[in-house]
Amino acid sequence: MIEVQNIKKAFEGEEILKGISTVFPKGQTNLIIGQSGAGKTVFLKCLLGLFRPDSGKILYDNDPYSSLSDEKQRELRRQMGMVFQGGALFDSMTVEENVMFPLQMFTKQSRLSMMRRVKEVLDRVNLAEAQQKKYPVEISGGMQKRVAIARAIVNRPKYLFCDEPNSGLDPQTATVIDNLILEITREYDITTVINTHDMNSVLEIGEKIVFLQNGRLEWEGDKNVIFKTDNKAVTEFVYSSDLFRKVRKAQLQGL
Numbered sequence: 001m002i003e004v005q006n007i008k009k010a011f012e013g014e015e016i017l018k019g020i021s022t023v024f025p026k027g028q029t030n031l032i033i034g035q036s037g038a039g040k041t042v043f044l045k046c047l048l049g050l051f052r053p054d055s056g057k058i059l060y061d062n063d064p065y066s067s068l069s070d071e072k073q074r075e076l077r078r079q080m081g082m083v084f085q086g087g088a089l090f091d092s093m094t095v096e097e098n099v100m101f102p103l104q105m106f107t108k109q110s111r112l113s114m115m116r117r118v119k120e121v122l123d124r125v126n127l128a129e130a131q132q133k134k135y136p137v138e139i140s141g142g143m144q145k146r147v148a149i150a151r152a153i154v155n156r157p158k159y160l161f162c163d164e165p166n167s168g169l170d171p172q173t174a175t176v177i178d179n180l181i182l183e184i185t186r187e188y189d190i191t192t193v194i195n196t197h198d199m200n201s202v203l204e205i206g207e208k209i210v211f212l213q214n215g216r217l218e219w220e221g222d223k224n225v226i227f228k229t230d231n232k233a234v235t236e237f238v239y240s241s242d243l244f245r246k247v248r249k250a251q252l253q254g255l
Helices: 040-048 070-078 097-105 111-126 139-152 173-187 199-205 232-239 242-254
Strands: 004-009 013-026 029-033 056-058 081-083 159-163 190-197 208-213 214-220
Touching: 004 040, 013 040, 013 056, 013 208, 029 040, 029 173, 029 199, 040 159, 040 190, 070 081, 081 139, 097 111, 097 139, 111 139, 139 173, 159 173, 173 190, 173 199, 199 242, 208 232, 214 232
Parallel strands: 013 214, 029 190, 029 208, 081 159, 159 190
Antiparallel strands: 004 013, 004 056, 208 214
């Protein structure tokens, strides 16, 4: 679980986050949505520890990050997995080597032990053994995202962060990736936070949704109530999406 208590963050006098408070439950997919410039990326980087809030607190399983020693903060960061936008795989490394990289950086396991763990997570994300020896350029975008997920979970993280994990994917592949993230979140009982603009993801896996507007938490709920809210900012955001327009068009054609 991650608890956020009234965090604020400014750059060069411009306040980007204006007092956000929320809770991201463990074992659920927690989505951050909002228009460009709403503060989503800065918020995610604060959760990752890349930015330090100017005020307020972020607690990881009830431990305030700011109160932890340097050693404890490093240990906490090792418990975080990250799926970057675009995958961010190393082109010069094979799929196996990409996934093994965090183990080499943060553990002292034997190579045999690392290889076993790499195979375990690659099998878990349903990547065929024939693909595991290839380089990223030799596999599809969807497979690259699977590799990025495998790399993010190889160290058995307590917290998983995903930045636009469906960027550049076709809708069918995006749904597969969404469901894979949901399955892994529940299977490993981790706290997953996803920064996304994809309304398909919201409707597929939005177990907890946080909507930001102008650096503030404007609304929170889940996929079952987002279409029912009377919050004007949320409805404008949802109804302007390509997905909603397609659904509405289909409804009108069915009349």
